[in-house]
Amino acid sequence: MSQTIPQNLVFFSLSLLAFLHPCCSSIIDREKHEPKIKGLFVFGSSLVDNGNNNFIKNTIAKVDYLPYGIDFPFGPSGRFTNGKNVIDLLGDKLGIPNYIPPFNDPSTSGRKIVYGVNYASGGSGILDDTGAFAGNVMSLNAQIRNFEAVTLPDLEVQLRSKSRVSLPQFLFVVGSGGNDYSLNYFMGMTSNNVSLEEFTANLTTTLTHQVKRLYNLGARKFALMAINPNGCSPMAKARFSTRDHCVQVLNRAVHLFNVRLKTLLVSIRTQMPGSVLVFVNSYKVMRDIIRDPASKGFSNARSSCCEVATIKEGGTGILCKRGGSICTNRSAHVFFDGLHPTEAVNLVIATKAYASNFKAEVYPMNLKQLSEI
Numbered sequence: 001m002s003q004t005i006p007q008n009l010v011f012f013s014l015s016l017l018a019f020l021h022p023c024c025s026s027i028i029d030r031e032k033h034e035p036k037i038k039g040l041f042v043f044g045s046s047l048v049d050n051g052n053n054n055f056i057k058n059t060i061a062k063v064d065y066l067p068y069g070i071d072f073p074f075g076p077s078g079r080f081t082n083g084k085n086v087i088d089l090l091g092d093k094l095g096i097p098n099y100i101p102p103f104n105d106p107s108t109s110g111r112k113i114v115y116g117v118n119y120a121s122g123g124s125g126i127l128d129d130t131g132a133f134a135g136n137v138m139s140l141n142a143q144i145r146n147f148e149a150v151t152l153p154d155l156e157v158q159l160r161s162k163s164r165v166s167l168p169q170f171l172f173v174v175g176s177g178g179n180d181y182s183l184n185y186f187m188g189m190t191s192n193n194v195s196l197e198e199f200t201a202n203l204t205t206t207l208t209h210q211v212k213r214l215y216n217l218g219a220r221k222f223a224l225m226a227i228n229p230n231g232c233s234p235m236a237k238a239r240f241s242t243r244d245h246c247v248q249v250l251n252r253a254v255h256l257f258n259v260r261l262k263t264l265l266v267s268i269r270t271q272m273p274g275s276v277l278v279f280v281n282s283y284k285v286m287r288d289i290i291r292d293p294a295s296k297g298f299s300n301a302r303s304s305c306c307e308v309a310t311i312k313e314g315g316t317g318i319l320c321k322r323g324g325s326i327c328t329n330r331s332a333h334v335f336f337d338g339l340h341p342t343e344a345v346n347l348v349i350a351t352k353a354y355a356s357n358f359k360a361e362v363y364p365m366n367l368k369q370l371s372e373i
C-alpha cells in the first residue's frame, strides 16, 4: 500500500522552501525566465544530421573524417560541414544548453534525451526509396518510427510526464526533400514516369502526413526548412556540366516544392488545432548570398572549400576527399563540399530563422516569436 501526497501540495511546499531559503531563490527566478522551448527533435537529411550516419555500416553518406569538423569543438562528428550545422546554431539561439544527441549513438537514452534527439540521416529523403542510393540510411518515415517507438517511452520516464504534456514545449524541426530531387528524381530513380508536378505533389503530400503523424503524437511547434538552392551547388554544376551560375532546372524544381510546402502549411494548420508551423526559407537566404556574396561577407559562392572526391576517382562528387586539402578562409566560402554550406552560411540561416522580421525569410513568424508562445 502506498500513501499518496497531493502533488500540488508537494510542489507548493518545495517552492515555498526554495523561496524562503536564500540559496535557492535564484531557482525560482530562473524558472520564471526559463525559455519556453525545452529542446529540439530533429528529422531530415545531411543538412541537419549530427552524427547518425556514423553508426550506420553500409552507407557512403558518412563524414567521420577530416576535413569535416575542422572548426567544430570536437572535430569530425558526422556533421556535413566544417563547424556547427544549422541545428547547433539554432539551439544556441534558443538557449538550449546541450548539443542534441544523435539517435543512433547507443548512449543516447536516459538523461541524455531531455533536451531532445536528432534522427536526421544524410542521404535520406521524404520518400523511403530516396535513400537507396546512399545505402542503409534512415528515411524520414523510419526516423519518425524511432521517435515514437524508442524515444517517447523513455522521455515519459525521464520527464515524469505524458508526452502530450511535455512535447508542446519542444520544437520539431524537419529538413528534408533535397535528396528526393538530387538523388532520386533527377537521377532517374523514380520508377514510374511522373512529371515534376506530380512528383512534387507526392513529396508535399507525404511530408504533410509525416507532420500530422508527429502532431498526433503530441508535437505542436514545428519549423519546416525549405530545400536549399541545390542547383547552385558545385555538385550540381559538375553533374549537369554547366558553366552557368546555377542549374536552373534543379532550382526551379526545389523552388516549386518550397512554394507548395509553404501553401500547404497554411491549409493544414486548421486540421491541427493548437499547432504553430513555421516555414524557414533557407532557399531564399542562400540564394540571396549566392546572388551577391560580397555584400553578405562572402567571396566565393561557386566552388567548394574542400577538395571533393570526384565520381571518376570513385567518390560521390559531393563529399570531401578524406584528409584532402581545404580553403584557408572557410568563412569566405558558401559551400564547404560539393553540396553542403559552410558554418558561416549556417549561421546566417539560423540567425534569420530566429530573428528575421522579413516574411519571405521566415513565415508567418520567426522562431524567437514562436518560442515566446
Ligand SMILES: *[C@@H]1O[C@H](CO)[C@@H](O)[C@H](O)[C@H]1NC(C)=O
Binding pocket: 193
Ligand atoms: C513518359 O511520359 C512522357 C510524357 O508523358 C512520354 O512521352 C514518355 O514516352 C514516357 N516514357 C516512358 C518510359 O513511359
Ligand SMILES: *[C@@H]1O[C@H](CO)[C@@H](O)[C@H](O)[C@H]1NC(C)=O
Binding pocket: 127, 129, 190, 191, 202, 205
Ligand atoms: C509517392 O511515391 C511513392 C514512391 O515513389 C509511391 O509509392 C507512392 O504511391 C506515391 N504516392 C502518391 C500519392 O503519389
Ligand SMILES: *[C@@H]1O[C@H](CO)[C@@H](O)[C@H](O)[C@H]1NC(C)=O
Binding pocket: 297, 298, 299, 329, 331, 332
Ligand atoms: C575571411 O573571410 C571573411 C569573409 O569574407 C573576411 O571578413 C575575413 O577578413 C577573412 N579572413 C582572412 C584571414 O582573410
